[in-house]
Amino acid sequence: MQLTATHINYYHVCHRKLWLFANGINMEHTSDTVYDGKLLHETSYPQRAERYTEIEMSAMEGGIQLNGKIDFYDAKAKIIHEIKRSDKMEDAHAWQVKYYIWLLALNDVAGAKGIIEYPGLRERQEVIFTEADEASLKKAVAKIIELIHNDVCPPNIHAKICKSCSYYELCYIAE
Numbered sequence: 001m002q003l004t005a006t007h008i009n010y011y012h013v014c015h016r017k018l019w020l021f022a023n024g025i026n027m028e029h030t031s032d033t034v035y036d037g038k039l040l041h042e043t044s045y046p047q048r049a050e051r052y053t054e055i056e057m058s059a060m061e062g063g064i065q066l067n068g069k070i071d072f073y074d075a076k077a078k079i080i081h082e083i084k085r086s087d088k089m090e091d092a093h094a095w096q097v098k099y100y101i102w103l104l105a106l107n108d109v110a111g112a113k114g115i116i117e118y119p120g121l122r123e124r125q126e127v128i129f130t131e132a133d134e135a136s137l138k139k140a141v142a143k144i145i146e147l148i149h150n151d152v153c154p155p156n157i158h159a160k161i162c163k164s165c166s167y168y169e170l171c172y173i174a175e
């Protein structure tokens with residue numbers, strides 16, 4: 001079993017979204033929001049790829065393989081730069097970055113931190129990692145495994161974020 005930052009992010013956004021994604025139902029290719037996000041990454045800071053490194057990491061935790069890919073990593077300062085369009089899912093973004101910091105620590109790179117940048121809002125948020133965060137991530141990994149192996153898909157959450165979710169039609173079309 002392998003998990004990625006997407007599982008961690010979706011776990012903090014909506015358990016139904018996590019379940020659908022983990023069970024192979026992927027609508028992201030049809031989503032304008034996802035396309036928009038990719039474009040944001042490519043166009044916001046064109047000079048970034050020259051300054052920062054893209055890294056891929058993995059580690060084993062409790063028999064689960066954890067994988068992660070950081071697009072913009074400043075290896076000298078040990079800072080992960082994550083770009084997002086909107087701060088609507090701030091909490092999930094922060095956990096995604098904490099997951100990367102944890103993965104770095106599991107690969108013997110201790111003391112990294114993160115910066116989430118919202119270029120459209122001209123805002124940035126610093127992300128630090130504590131021992132309590134590590135404990136929470138371990139619990140989240142166990143909970144994610146339990147959730148995605150459940151035969152029953154969790155219910156709709158009827159939240160504001162549903163409107164911009166790639167699963168919106170699938171979740172609400174029959175209602």
Ligand code: SF4
Binds near residue numbers: 013020162168
């Ligand atoms: S549309 Fe709403 S309920 Fe459905 S997966 Fe997305 S966030 Fe969850």
